[in-house]
Amino acid sequence: MAKTVELIIEGKSYTLPVIEGSENEMAIDISDLRDQTGYITMDIGYKNTGSTKSAITFLDGETGILRYRGYAIEELAEKSNFLEVSYLLIFGELPTQEQLAKFTHDITTHTLVHEDVKKILDGFPSSAHPMGVLSSLFCAQTAFYPESLNPNRPADGVYLSIVRSMAKMPTFAAWSYKNNVGHPVNYPDNKLDYCARFMKMMFALPAEDYETDPVIADALDKLLILHADHEQNCSTSTVRIVGSSKASIYSSISAGINALWGPLHGGANQEVIVMLEAIKNDGGNIDKWIAKAKDKNDPFRLMGFGHRVYKNFDPRAKIIKKAADDVLGKLGINDPVLEIAQKLEEIALKDPYFVERKLYPNVDFYSGIIYRALGIPVDMFTVMFAMGRLPGWIAQWRELRANNEPIGRPRQIYTGSKLKPYTAIASRKA
Numbered sequence: 001m002a003k004t005v006e007l008i009i010e011g012k013s014y015t016l017p018v019i020e021g022s023e024n025e026m027a028i029d030i031s032d033l034r035d036q037t038g039y040i041t042m043d044i045g046y047k048n049t050g051s052t053k054s055a056i057t058f059l060d061g062e063t064g065i066l067r068y069r070g071y072a073i074e075e076l077a078e079k080s081n082f083l084e085v086s087y088l089l090i091f092g093e094l095p096t097q098e099q100l101a102k103f104t105h106d107i108t109t110h111t112l113v114h115e116d117v118k119k120i121l122d123g124f125p126s127s128a129h130p131m132g133v134l135s136s137l138f139c140a141q142t143a144f145y146p147e148s149l150n151p152n153r154p155a156d157g158v159y160l161s162i163v164r165s166m167a168k169m170p171t172f173a174a175w176s177y178k179n180n181v182g183h184p185v186n187y188p189d190n191k192l193d194y195c196a197r198f199m200k201m202m203f204a205l206p207a208e209d210y211e212t213d214p215v216i217a218d219a220l221d222k223l224l225i226l227h228a229d230h231e232q233n234c235s236t237s238t239v240r241i242v243g244s245s246k247a248s249i250y251s252s253i254s255a256g257i258n259a260l261w262g263p264l265h266g267g268a269n270q271e272v273i274v275m276l277e278a279i280k281n282d283g284g285n286i287d288k289w290i291a292k293a294k295d296k297n298d299p300f301r302l303m304g305f306g307h308r309v310y311k312n313f314d315p316r317a318k319i320i321k322k323a324a325d326d327v328l329g330k331l332g333i334n335d336p337v338l339e340i341a342q343k344l345e346e347i348a349l350k351d352p353y354f355v356e357r358k359l360y361p362n363v364d365f366y367s368g369i370i371y372r373a374l375g376i377p378v379d380m381f382t383v384m385f386a387m388g389r390l391p392g393w394i395a396q397w398r399e400l401r402a403n404n405e406p407i408g409r410p411r412q413i414y415t416g417s418k419l420k421p422y423t424a425i426a427s428r429k430a
C-alpha cells in the first residue's frame, strides 16, 4: 500500500502521496498541491525541498555517509582512480577493463583544444580570476561544437560531448592558470595520465623537462575523486536547472562552474587558506578568530566549517585531513597553517557555539592545505574543485535528460505593491 499523508487546510482534508527512496528517505509529493489547494510551499534556500529523484549519489548528513552509485567514498578514494570513478558516476556502473581502457583512450585523444581558444584566452587580462576564464572557455565549446546545441542529439553525440568535457577541462584549467601568471600555455602531453598531464600543463616552463612527482599525482587523483559528486548542492542544482531548459551540456556546466565560484560553496577552499594565513600573520591568535566567527555583528565566518547537510562530520574532510598529513610528510613539507587548522578544529569542536549548530570541518577545510603542498596557487583551488566535480555535473545533467524532467520553474509569494494607477510626470508623446 503506497504511503500517504493528510494535510488539513481550512478544515478540508487533502491526501498527498509519499515518495520513499532506496535508503528509506521520505518525501511528500506536492506536485499537485497548488491545483488541489491553491497553496504553494515556501522553503527559501531549499533546505527541506527535494528537486528530483536521483540514483547517482547518496549522502546521510547525520551519519556522515557518502556513496557514489552505492560505493562508499572511503573505498573509492582508497582503491579506485578518478577516471574509473568518473565512468561509474556518469554511466552508472563500474567499467570493465575494456570499457575503462576505451574511456581513457577517448579522453586522452581529445585533450587538445581548437587553436582559436587562444584568441579567447588572450582577451582576458592576467588579473582575471581563473574561475571566470574557465567558465568562459568551457562555454565556448558551444561555438566549436555547435552540434552540441541540439537537445535531441543521438547517444553517440552526447558521449562525444562527455569525452570532450572530461578531456578539455584540465587543458582549460591549466591555460587559465598560465594566463594568470603570464606564461605561454603548454599543450597536453598524451603520454601521461590524467593528473600528471594536467600538472605538466600547469607548471612546465618552455624548454624544461618537467616530471610530476608520483606522490603529487596520486594525491591529486584522490582529491578529484573526493570532489566528484555531492547530490543536489548549489552548483549541481544550477547545472540541472540550466539543463532543464534543454541548454547544452557545455553551457549547463559553465553555469555550474560559476555557482561553485561563490565563497559559501566551492570558493570556500580558497577562503580557508586566506583565513589560516590571516590567523598565522595575527600571531596564531585562534581564540580571537573563533570569537569573530561567533560574533553576529562580524561578517567573518569560519571558512571550511559547517555544511547544509552534514550535521555530524563530512566524511571527505576526514579522508583529506589524513591525506594532508601523508602528503606533507612524503613531500617533507612543514606547513605552519596545517598546525593552525588542526588547533582551530580542536578548539571549535569543543565550543558550544559550533557544537550546538553542528558545525564541523567540511571538504574545503583541509583541501587547500594539500593543494598548496602540491604547488597549486590559491586562485586555482576552486578550479581544482571544478575539475573534480565535472563527472558529477555530467552525470546529473545526463540523468535529468534521460528522465525527461520538465523545465525548472519555482513559484513565489509576491510581497510588492498592489495595483496602482499610472500617472505620467510629463506627456510621453512629444
Ligand code: SDX
Pocket (backbone or CB within 6 Å): 045, 229, 230, 232, 233, 234, 263, 264, 265, 266, 268, 293, 294, 300, 301, 302, 303, 304, 305, 306, 307, 308, 309, 357, 359, 362, 363, 364
Ligand atoms: C561546499 O552542499 C554541498 O554539498 C556543498 C559541498 C559540495 O561538495 O558541493 O559540500 C561543498 O560548498 C562546502 C561548504 C563550503 N562553505 C564554507 O565552508 C563557508 C562557511 N560555511 C557556511 O557559510 C555555512 O556553514 C554553509 C553555507 C556551508 C551552510 O550554511 P547553511 O546550511 O545555510 O547554514 P546557516 O548559514 O543558516 O547557518 C546556521 C547557523 C547560523 O547561526 P544562527 O543564525 O543559527 O545563530 O550556523 C552559523 C550561522 O551563522 N554558521 C556559522 C558557520 N556556518 C554556519 N558560524 C560561523 N562560521 C561558520 N562557518
